[in-house]
Amino acid sequence: MTTQDLAATFDRLLGPESAVATAPMLALGVGVLAFLIVDLFRTLGRLRPLVFLASVGTSFALELRILFADEVPGVVLDGSLHADHTTAIWGLLFLAGTLLAWIYSAGYYRHQDKPFKAEHDALMLTAPVGMMLMVGAGDLIVFFVGLEVLSIPLYALAAFRRARTDSVEAGLKYFVLGTFAAGFFLYGAALLYAATGHVSIDALAAADLSSPMALAGAAFVAASVFFKVSVFPFHLWVPDVYQGSPTPVTALMATGTKAAAFGFLIHAAGILPASAAGTVAAIALVTMAAGNLGALAQEDLKRMLAYSGVAHAGTLLLVVAGALALEERTAALNAALVYMAAYVFTATGAFGLVALLEADGDRFTKLESLRGLARTRPGTAAALALFMLSLGGIPATGGFLGKWFVFSVLVDADMVGVAVIGVLFSVVALGYYLRVIVAMYMQPPVEGKAPPTTVRPLTAGVATLACATMVLLLGVLPGWYLGWLG
Amino acid sequence: MGLVALTFLPLAAAVVIALLPGRNAALLRAVAFFATTLVAGMGAGLFVDFEGGVPGLQSVYESAWFTLPGADVPVHFRLGVDGISILMVVLTAILMPLVVLSSYGHVKERVKEFLFWLLVMETGMLGVFLALDLVLFYFFWEVSLVPLYFLVGIWGSDRRLYATVKFFLYTVAGSLVMLVGVIELIYSQGTSDVGALLANTSELPAWIFASFALAFAIKVPVIPFHTWLADAHTEAPTSGSVLLAGVLLKMGTYGLLRFGIQMFPHAAVDAAPLFLALGAIGIVYGALLAMAQTDLKRLIACSSVSHLGFVVLGMFALTQAGLRGGVLQMVNHGISTGLLFLLVGMVYERTHTRELDRFGGLAATMPLFALFFVITVLSSVGLPGLNGFVGEYMILLGTFEASPLWSVVGVTGVIFGAIYLLRATRKVLFGPVVHESNRRLADLNGREIALMAPLVLLAVWIGVRPNTFIGKTAGTLDALQRRIEDVRGAGDSAAAPSPIVEEEQG
Numbered sequence: 001m002t003t004q005d006l007a008a009t010f011d012r013l014l015g016p017e018s019a020v021a022t023a024p025m026l027a028l029g030v031g032v033l034a035f036l037i038v039d040l041f042r043t044l045g046r047l048r049p050l051v052f053l054a055s056v057g058t059s060f061a062l063e064l065r066i067l068f069a070d071e072v073p074g075v076v077l078d079g080s081l082h083a084d085h086t087t088a089i090w091g092l093l094f095l096a097g098t099l100l101a102w103i104y105s106a107g108y109y110r111h112q113d114k115p116f117k118a119e120h121d122a123l124m125l126t127a128p129v130g131m132m133l134m135v136g137a138g139d140l141i142v143f144f145v146g147l148e149v150l151s152i153p154l155y156a157l158a159a160f161r162r163a164r165t166d167s168v169e170a171g172l173k174y175f176v177l178g179t180f181a182a183g184f185f186l187y188g189a190a191l192l193y194a195a196t197g198h199v200s201i202d203a204l205a206a207a208d209l210s211s212p213m214a215l216a217g218a219a220f221v222a223a224s225v226f227f228k229v230s231v232f233p234f235h236l237w238v239p240d241v242y243q244g245s246p247t248p249v250t251a252l253m254a255t256g257t258k259a260a261a262f263g264f265l266i267h268a269a270g271i272l273p274a275s276a277a278g279t280v281a282a283i284a285l286v287t288m289a290a291g292n293l294g295a296l297a298q299e300d301l302k303r304m305l306a307y308s309g310v311a312h313a314g315t316l317l318l319v320v321a322g323a324l325a326l327e328e329r330t331a332a333l334n335a336a337l338v339y340m341a342a343y344v345f346t347a348t349g350a351f352g353l354v355a356l357l358e359a360d361g362d363r364f365t366k367l368e369s370l371r372g373l374a375r376t377r378p379g380t381a382a383a384l385a386l387f388m389l390s391l392g393g394i395p396a397t398g399g400f401l402g403k404w405f406v407f408s409v410l411v412d413a414d415m416v417g418v419a420v421i422g423v424l425f426s427v428v429a430l431g432y433y434l435r436v437i438v439a440m441y442m443q444p445p446v447e448g449k450a451p452p453t454t455v456r457p458l459t460a461g462v463a464t465l466a467c468a469t470m471v472l473l474l475g476v477l478p479g480w481y482l483g484w485l486g
Numbered sequence: 487m488g489l490v491a492l493t494f495l496p497l498a499a500a501v502v503i504a505l506l507p508g509r510n511a512a513l514l515r516a517v518a519f520f521a522t523t524l525v526a527g528m529g530a531g532l533f534v535d536f537e538g539g540v541p542g543l544q545s546v547y548e549s550a551w552f553t554l555p556g557a558d559v560p561v562h563f564r565l566g567v568d569g570i571s572i573l574m575v576v577l578t579a580i581l582m583p584l585v586v587l588s589s590y591g592h593v594k595e596r597v598k599e600f601l602f603w604l605l606v607m608e609t610g611m612l613g614v615f616l617a618l619d620l621v622l623f624y625f626f627w628e629v630s631l632v633p634l635y636f637l638v639g640i641w642g643s644d645r646r647l648y649a650t651v652k653f654f655l656y657t658v659a660g661s662l663v664m665l666v667g668v669i670e671l672i673y674s675q676g677t678s679d680v681g682a683l684l685a686n687t688s689e690l691p692a693w694i695f696a697s698f699a700l701a702f703a704i705k706v707p708v709i710p711f712h713t714w715l716a717d718a719h720t721e722a723p724t725s726g727s728v729l730l731a732g733v734l735l736k737m738g739t740y741g742l743l744r745f746g747i748q749m750f751p752h753a754a755v756d757a758a759p760l761f762l763a764l765g766a767i768g769i770v771y772g773a774l775l776a777m778a779q780t781d782l783k784r785l786i787a788c789s790s791v792s793h794l795g796f797v798v799l800g801m802f803a804l805t806q807a808g809l810r811g812g813v814l815q816m817v818n819h820g821i822s823t824g825l826l827f828l829l830v831g832m833v834y835e836r837t838h839t840r841e842l843d844r845f846g847g848l849a850a851t852m853p854l855f856a857l858f859f860v861i862t863v864l865s866s867v868g869l870p871g872l873n874g875f876v877g878e879y880m881i882l883l884g885t886f887e888a889s890p891l892w893s894v895v896g897v898t899g900v901i902f903g904a905i906y907l908l909r910a911t912r913k914v915l916f917g918p919v920v921h922e923s924n925r926r927l928a929d930l931n932g933r934e935i936a937l938m939a940p941l942v943l944l945a946v947w948i949g950v951r952p953n954t955f956i957g958k959t960a961g962t963l964d965a966l967q968r969r970i971e972d973v974r975g976a977g978d979s980a981a982a983p984s985p986i987v988e989e990e991q992g
Contacts, residue, residue, distance in 0.1 A: 331556045394632060395625040404669065408554075411669045416693075419669075423662035427655055434635075434651055442639040442647055479552035 017073035021083030021136070024062040024091050025129045031055025032122050032129075039118035049106075052121050056099050059128075063091040067484060079200055080142045081133075089337055089484055090135040090263050094128040096470075097255045097344045100463050104352040105248035107457035108359070109161070120160060123153035124252065131256050135263035139199045140189040140221070143264055147185065147228070150260060151178050154253055158245040170244025177237045181227035188220025192271070205270025218271050228261040231317055232287040235310045239294070242306035247358060250302070251351035254309045259340040262316050266332050269323045281321035281418045287314030288425040295432045301365045302354050304432060305347070308391060311429055312343060315406055318422055322409035331412060334485045335405035341481060342390060342398030342474050349467030350387040353380055356460050367435060372445030381440040383464050388433040390471045393426055398474030489547050489565040492528045492579070493612045495521060500605035508598040515590060518601040522582040522608065529579025536572045538958035541965035543568050543618065543681055551622070557673050564618040564679065569962025570748075570813060573955060574615040574733075574740055577820045580940065581732045582608050587937040588828055589725045591835050593641055600641060604725065607633035611733050615740060620678040623745075624668050627737070628661050634718075634726060634734065641723040649714075649721035656714040660704035667697030684748055695753035698745050705738030708761070708798055709768040712791045716775075719787030724831025727783070731790055731827055732820040739797045739816050743809075747801060748966055751973045754804070761802035762885070766892040768795030769899030777906045782833075782840045785910055786826045789866070792899055793819045799896055800881030804970050808884025809963045810956050815877030817955060818948065822866040822874055825941050829859050832934055833914070836927045842910060847919030854930045856915045858938055863911050865945045867904045873948035 034051045038044045066072060067088035075082045102124050109120075130150025137143035155178060159171025193199055195214035196207040209218060227234040242250045272280070291311030298304035316339060323332030357364045357380075374381040390397035403426065410419040474481060499521030503514055536544060546566035553560045567575060586604065593600045610630030617623035631654055639650035671694050672678045675686065704711040715735075719727050742761075747754040772792030779785035797819065800812030832855065833848070834840055849856035861872070868874040878900060886893040919925055930938075948955055 334555050389632065395628045400625075400628070404665070407666060408557075408669050408673065411666060412673060416666060416670065419666045420663060423665060424659065426662055427659045430658055431651070431655060434654060437635075438639060438647055438651065441636065442650075477552075479550075482552050482555055485555045 015076075017083075018076040018081075020062075020066060020069075021073040021076045021081060024059040024066075024095075025132050027059040027062055028055055028125055028129045031058075031125050035118050035122040035125070045118075048118060048121055052102060052125060053099075055125060056095055056102075060092065060095050063088045063095065067092070075138060077138075079202075080138045081136050082138050083136055085484065086333060086337070087132070087136045087263075089341075090259065091128075091132050093259055093337075093341055093344050094131040094256055097259070097348055098124060098128045098252060100345075100348045100352065100467060101248045101252040101255075103459050103463040104251065104348075104355050105246070106459045108246060108248055108355050116160070120157065123157050124249075126153045127157075127252060127256060131260035134260040135267070137201070137264065137267075139201060140185075140192070140204075141199055143201075143268075144182070144185060144189065146260070147182065150257060151182070151228075154249065154257070157249040158241060158253075160246050160249065164244075166240075166244035167246065168244075170241045173237055174241045174245075177227070181224045181234070184220050184227070185224035188217045188222075188224065191217030191220065193217075201268045201271065205268070209271065209273065215273075218273075221268075222265075222272060225261050225265055226283075229258050229265070229313045229316070230310050231313050232283060232290045232310075235287065235290060235313070238310055239303050239306045242309065243300070243303050247302065247351050247355035250306075251348045251355075254305070254351065255340075255344040255347050258309070258313060258316070259344060262320070262336050262340065265320050266323055266329055266336055269320055269329055269332070272324060274324050274327050277321045277324035277413070277415075280324060281318060281415060284314045284317035284321055285418065285421055285425075287311070287317060288422065290314075292425050292428040292432075296428065298432070299367055301357070301367060301370065301436065302351075304367075304436075305350055305354065308429065308432070309347065311425070312347075312391075314425075315339070315403075315422065318418065319406050319409050321418070322413040322415065325413040325415060326409070331409050335402075335409045337485060338405045338474075338478075338481070339402030342402040342471065345467045345470040345474070346387050346390040346397070346399055349383065349464055349471065350391065352460060352463055352467065353384050353387070356380065356456060359456070367439050368446060370436060370439040371443040373440040376445070379461075380464075383468050385437045385440060386468055386471060388436050390475070392430040392433040394430075396472065396475045398471045398478075401474055401478050488528065488532065489545055489567070489616055492525060492532065492575075493565065493609055493616055495525050495528075496582070496605040496608035496612070500602045500609075503598060503602050503605065506598070511597040514598050514601050515586065518586045518605060519583055521605065522579075522586050525608065525612075526579045526583050529576045532567065533572060533576040533958070536567060536569075536958055537961070538569060539961045541569070541961040546618065546681075551619070554672075557676070559672055559676060559678055561621045561678050562619050563622060564681075565613075565616040565622075566618045566681075567616060569959040570740065570743055571615045572958055573813060573817050574736055575612060577736070577817050578608065578611050578615065578733045580944075581728065581820065581824060584824075584828075584937045584940065585725045585728050585732075587933060588728065588831065589723075590933060592724050592831060596640065600637070600725075603633040603636045604729075607637070607729065611729075611737065614737050618680040620668055620672055620680060620683065623680065624661075624665065627741075628658070630734070630737070631657055631661075634722075634730065637726040637729075638718060638722045642721040642726070643723075644721070645717070646721045649717040653714050653718040656711070657701075657704055660701035660711075663697050664701035667694040670694055680744075680749075689752040690750050692750075692753040692756065695746065695750035695757070698750070699742065699757065702738045702741035702746060703764075705741065706735055706794050706798065707738065707791065708764050709771055709791070709795070712768070712772070715791060716784055716787045719790065719827075720781065720784045724827060724834070727787075727827040727831070728824045731786075732824040735790065735794060736816045736820060739794065739801065739812070742798065743801055743813070747804070747970075751966075751970050754802070755970060755973055758802045758804055758888070761798055762889050762892045765795045765797075765799035765802060766895040766899075768792065768798065769896050770795075770902065773899050773902030773906065777902065777909075780842050782842055782845075782910060782914065783827070783830050784840075785842075785906065786823060786830060789826075789903065789907070790819070790823055792903060793823065793866075795899065796878055796881050796896065799885050799892060800877075803881070803885040803888040804967070805884040805887045806964065806967050807880045808888065809967060810959060811877050811880025811882075811884055813959050813963065814873075814948070814952065814956055815881060818865075818873040818877045818945075821941050821945050821948075822862055825858070825862040825938060825945075826866065828938060828941075829855070829862060832930065837924065842913045844921060845914040845924065846917050846921070847915075848924060848927070849915040850919065851925055851927050852929045854935065858930070858935075858942065859915060860911065861942055861945070863907045865949070867907050868900055871946075871949045873945045873952075876948060876952040 072084040133146025155175040161167035230238045295307035390399035393399040393403035543566040548564045551563040613626030776788035800808040865872040868878045
């Protein structure tokens with residue numbers, strides 16, 4: 001290879017398009033490195049929030065540049081990464097979710113966890129890089145790298161409340177099962193490569209995948225991603241891990257991981273045959289049943305939200321089924337973008353409020369101790385009620401808009417029966433969301449169990465207000481956001 | 487713009503109330519009363535200006551809302567009235583200030599929240615009746631569930647939590663099935679404009695009609711979906727019951743007419759026998775239920791099932807008299823059942839019981855209460871000269887043209903109605919005073935008289951001069967009836983082509 005060839009290759013790989021496409025991730029990477037430096041000097045410790053905000057803010061601006069550019073970079077780096085309006089919107093959602101989770105984490109940790117503040121923030125800043133790689137991946141290898149870049153920080157973060165056994169258990173459980181799922185993914189990708197000679201997603205979608213080896217590969221890849229988004233029967237880890245993890249981390253897990261994995265699933269839906277639509281729809285409905293029925297039985301808000309997360313994964317999987325049946329993914333992609341936008345703000349807000357309640361002690365996340373919250377903390381109660389209605393998909397909230405789009409895809413794909421069963425599960429879901437509102441607004445406080453008045457950090461109030469504003473904005477005036485979609 | 491102000495003024499007032507300090511209940515009530523009275527005035531103005539003889543939509547307001555990507559369907563924020571909705575709007579607007587007034591007597595705790603939800607509810611209800619975009623309609627339709635959920639759940643009586651969750655889940659189940667139909671309709675027709683969808687003459691799929699009809703039938707409620715109603719009505723605070731009977735149930739019958747019969751005339755003609763049967767069975771079954779009740783409030787709740795059976799019967803007779811009577815009876819039921827719930831609330835505030843056996847002889851201690859009670863009961867049983875008679879008579883007449891059988895069944899409901907309501911009147915008002923505590927009850931005060939007087943006046947007005955109201959609906963309903971005749975005619979000629987036509991073709 002001559003020098004010219006090498007130079008040409010570098011030009012091709014590192015041209016201006018590649019720079020634009022990778023810049024949002026690089027901005028976060030620079031932030032992570034800055035954390036390592038800042039952490040070396042005791043006097044620079046105060047700069048940590050600044051580093052975090054600067055890094056996320058820069059990345060946010062760079063994603064906005066892609067979103068509003070006339071010409072998007074498109075496929076770069078030899079087909080291994082793509083950057084367009086869709087990935088930009090995903091990126092913005094990841095960044096918003098990470099930022100909100102980080103704000104809620106301020107003041108969340110107990111004294112004994114504090115020494116690792118810099119590590120905590122650096123790990124949180126790493127996770128969205130993985131998410132961006134996952135939705136931008138052009139081939140299975142880049143997706144796998146993204147998956148690991150996302151997962152490894154989350155394994156560590158899950159166990160971050162070191163003094164507590166449930167947190168350590170959550171970290172370990174997530175790590176063991178997550179590694180297992182990663183192994184599945186690699187095995188599946190290898191089988192796909194062996195069967196077709198491709199790892200590129202577009203090439204795989206175009207290739208003939210009818211051989212048993214290719215089908216097995218696609219099934220393994222799908223199973224691994226299903227694990228990440230907590231789809232039946234790979235959802236059993238969710239309640240324990242979500243409950244044991246520090247709540248801001250749970251928020252990031254529930255929203256970011258799910259969004260990134262669904263972004264990939266819809267992009268890569270072509271790997272699965274169109275005939276799989278019925279199977280995927282059936283899995284989705286069973287997931288909704290498992291999540292909703294599980295949530296109905298919970299007495300703890302955090303655990304209930306975990307099961308509700310499973311149910312929402314089932315709803316989104318319906319979109320994937322719709323994409324398969326339609327053999328077209330724009331509508332499904334739009335539906336997922338709307339649904340996840342609402343879910344990111346709703347679920348992060350809800351988990352954030354759980355984090356606030358936990359400040360008074362673990363038992364304050366029990367539904368029973370929410371009684372009378374509307375009188376003692378009217379702001380918290382109102383916000384939590386709003387998030388519950390949004391999770392239940394009641395109009396004037398973003399949740400409704402998401403539900404509308406999901407069921408539009410199904411109706412469009414002539415899956416009316418599936419849609420009707422799906423909407424009826426939302427009725428079950430409202431059964432437990434309403435229990436939270438009933439406890440807060442309609443039941444008197446339990447005698448002698450009045451919640452202590454711990455001082456709440458102002459930051460949490462700001463984050464909650466931001467979440468609530470976005471939930472209402474998406475629900476009432478969604479025009480600006482829908483305008484971003486293709 | 488007028489309609490936008492009308493719809494959102496209550497919401498604006500709700501925001502004002504949310505921002506005011508909660509301690510000063512008098513100020514909060516004054517704000518709520520002022521806002522609702524203003525809306526009532528605007529509603530009355532709208533009613534006077536409305537031209538009844540003309541079919542079609544009037545005072546339409548439209549602005550872009552958002553576009554559904556993919557399908558490229560523009561969704562508009564579009565409001566307007568026609569002969570069907572005008573009566574519902576004016577009924578809602580007039581009832582609200584009276585409901586606010588009535589709440590002075592029974593809501594003493596968490597007044598701020600109560601008035602907030604009451605006002606949000608008014609915006610939701612007016613939005614349902616005025617929305618002329620299917621997305622907007624669905625939006626208001628589901629949003630209006632939330633305030634009532636809070637009103638019943640916080641200020642209701644003993645079994646309020648059970649009742650409110652049952653109410654919410656029951657109605658939301660129907661609404662969500664309708665959502666699938668709404669989506670299919672919008673995407674298949676490429677528009678969400680109600681005006682355009684109503685003007686569409688092609689036959690729309692019957693399953694969409696079924697999904698709409700299910701949601702509305704639960705809301706009305708049509709037998710066998712009525713079980714939530716008795717619980718919600720009984721457990722709700724007086725204001726909630728009045729709103730539920732006066733307006734919320736009308737959302738169901740309004741929906742059946744607008745988004746059932748008017749939008750799907752073909753399917754409605756096919757389904758008419760079923761709805762006639764359900765309506766007539768509802769009349770009798772509701773009346774039998776009411777006869778068996780010992781709780782006065784529950785008795786009125788069951789009578790609602792019976793009375794709304796009349797509305798359904800009249801509408802699905804699909805004749806001129808039936809349609810007009812059905813729409814008028816919606817208003818009548820709002821007035822007379824609203825009054826009944828107000829009266830029960832007033833006597834409950836004094837005696838803290840609703841058991842029929844705990845009353846007796848109240849006519850002697852509370853003569854004014856007795857006067858209002860008797861007028862209301864007579865209006866409800868359909869005494870000529872009062873509103874109920876006009877509606878029921880037109881409905882039965884209209885139904886007789888369509889189906890004599892169900893008309894006869896419906897008439898028995900009138901008789902049953904007289905039995906249970908007059909029996910209840912006897913037990914409450916007449917006879918000896920059984921319980922000593924009932925001797926010292928205070929009669930109605932000025933506020934209570936003032937809040938019931940407008941409704942009694944309306945009842946007499948409709949009884950004597952029904953054309954003031956029927957006239958407003960005539961244009962729209964006659965156009966609808968012509969449309970149904972066309973559909974029927976087309977159906978008949980398709981089924982059995984007349985020989986004359988064949989000859990001409992030959």
